[in-house]
Amino acid sequence: MVFFSNSPAMRLLLLLLILFSITSCWTRNSRPRFIDPHVHVWGNKPVYAARTEAKTISYLDSALPVIVPGNIYAKGNFIYQLEIGKGIHVIDKTNPAQAERIGFITVNGSSQISIKDNYLYTNNYDDLVVIDISNSNSVSVVKRVAGAFPEGASNYFYIEPIESGYYECPRYDSVVVAWVKDSIWTSCSKN
Amino acid sequence: MKFSFYKSSLVVMVSIFLFSCSKDGTPDSAAANSTGKAGSLSKFAIAGNYLYAVDNTQLYTYDITDPANPIQTNTSFLGFAIETIYPFNNRLFIGTTTGMFIYSIDVPAAPVQVGSASHVRSCDPVVANDSIAFVTLKGNSSCGPAVSGLYVHDIRNVFAPQLIKTLELPSPEGLALEGGILYICCNNDGLKVFNVLNPANPIEIRTVTGAYFKDVIPYGDLLICYVSTGIILYDISDPTNPVMLKLIENA
Numbered sequence: 037m038v039f040f041s042n043s044p045a046m047r048l049l050l051l052l053l054i055l056f057s058i059t060s061c062w063t064r065n066s067r068p069r070f071i072d073p074h075v076h077v078w079g080n081k082p083v084y085a086a087r088t089e090a091k092t093i094s095y096l097d098s099a100l101p102v103i104v105p106g107n108i109y110a111k112g113n114f115i116y117q118l119e120i121g122k123g124i125h126v127i128d129k130t131n132p133a134q135a136e137r138i139g140f141i142t143v144n145g146s147s148q149i150s151i152k153d154n155y156l157y158t159n160n161y162d163d164l165v166v167i168d169i170s171n172s173n174s175v176s177v178v179k180r181v182a183g184a185f186p187e188g189a190s191n192y193f194y195i196e197p198i199e200s201g202y203y204e205c206p207r208y209d210s211v212v213v214a215w216v217k218d219s220i221w222t223s224c225s226k227n
Numbered sequence: 228m229k230f231s232f233y234k235s236s237l238v239v240m241v242s243i244f245l246f247s248c249s250k251d252g253t254p255d256s257a258a259a260n261s262t263g264k265a266g267s268l269s270k271f272a273i274a275g276n277y278l279y280a281v282d283n284t285q286l287y288t289y290d291i292t293d294p295a296n297p298i299q300t301n302t303s304f305l306g307f308a309i310e311t312i313y314p315f316n317n318r319l320f321i322g323t324t325t326g327m328f329i330y331s332i333d334v335p336a337a338p339v340q341v342g343s344a345s346h347v348r349s350c351d352p353v354v355a356n357d358s359i360a361f362v363t364l365k366g367n368s369s370c371g372p373a374v375s376g377l378y379v380h381d382i383r384n385v386f387a388p389q390l391i392k393t394l395e396l397p398s399p400e401g402l403a404l405e406g407g408i409l410y411i412c413c414n415n416d417g418l419k420v421f422n423v424l425n426p427a428n429p430i431e432i433r434t435v436t437g438a439y440f441k442d443v444i445p446y447g448d449l450l451i452c453y454v455s456t457g458i459i460l461y462d463i464s465d466p467t468n469p470v471m472l473k474l475i476e477n478a
Contacts, residue, residue: 102477111263150271155294187282
């Protein structure tokens with residue numbers, strides 16, 4: 037590690053290396069920006085919610101703003117839109133000219149959706165979950181296939197810290213509720 | 228003479244096909260139609276009693292005859308950087324950063340690869356019918372160096388897809404096929420509406436601007452567009468002329 041901190045030239049090289057590694061793995065889906073090599077620095081560390089919260093699926097009977105929009109899906113009088121990593125917006129389009137968001141299904145770590153009859157399929161991090169949406173003001177999980185998408189785990193989406201610089205890549209199966217400054221191993225970086 | 232006869236009969240065949248199925252996607256028409264419609268950027272697809280899901284490298288198959296109780300029947304290794312999955316009849320079309328894979332689901336519990344069309348690295352959703360696959364390639368710093376545009380493949384022989392047309396387009400992303408009309412989201416360059424009755428010669432009818440278009444679902448008389456600022460609904464009673472009904476803003 038001394039190698040990298042010795043001279044301005046080496047620091048520049050490290051910066052270029054980091055920038056290259058950022059752009060090289062950047063895809064349309066904003067995958068985590070893993071940084072190599074690992075260095076010990078002062079940076080942002082994730083604060084996680086209780087483990088149970090990550091796997092709790094619930095319905096909010098009111099509209100939420102769209103922050104990180106994802107895939108859309110249409111069925112019957114409704115449109116569904118992913119809020120990447122957070123859940124699914126429900127839009128009532130019965131009267132298209134007055135269409136609006138009416139509710140939100142909280143599914144942490146979600147990125148995909150499909151529906152058959154009254155059953156909605158999505159991913160809760162790397163689990164496949166089946167959600168009964170027959171009731172207009174509540175949802176219930178009727179089946180969970182744990183670890184159904186082991187590869188997809190690395191595609192987990194999360195909100196980066198507000199400030200740029202190094203941060204610790206969050207665990208893919210946990211909810212990040214805040215970021216705190218701490219001594220961390222560099223694993224992710226934000227421009 | 229032979230060639231032109233072949234060409235015109237292809238146009239007729241495709242036209243008949245496109246018109247004959249233009250109502251297939253109409254929602255709310257039959258109780259049997261129990262699934263909805265996904266955008267072209269989706270990684271989940273339902274065909275018949277099966278749910279097909281892709282992650283980075285694998286295709287997972289679930290029997291959902293009992294929709295509340297999916298049972299995994301198969302896992303196939305596909306390769307790297309899987310982006311999208313699109314079902315049509317007995318085929319799955321899988322878009323990856325290096326090409327389009329066609330899987331047969333004649334045995335729905337165990338899809339098998341039948342054909343593929345590889346291309347320069349890029350981002351590429353795909354939509355298709357029985358004879359033609361439309362792929363948009365988006366070449367840029369994040370996706371790869373391919374020339375951005377619409378790539379039309381003749382897939383009547385699924386074992387050996389033939390590239391029959393490439394059309395350069397700015398930043399194409401999600402797309403949708405409805406009847407003989409192809410809608411292509413070109414980000415800031417708008418939503419492009421093409422007549423593709425002759426798929427070897429797509430004719431641009433118009434461009435709808437005013438938003439950053441990402442993906443699109445035709446749903447009956449409604450065109451649902453995922454744009455950067457929200458969702459825009461258009462009336463497409465005339466499929467060639469989307470008329471804006473509503474912008475549902477993100478915030």
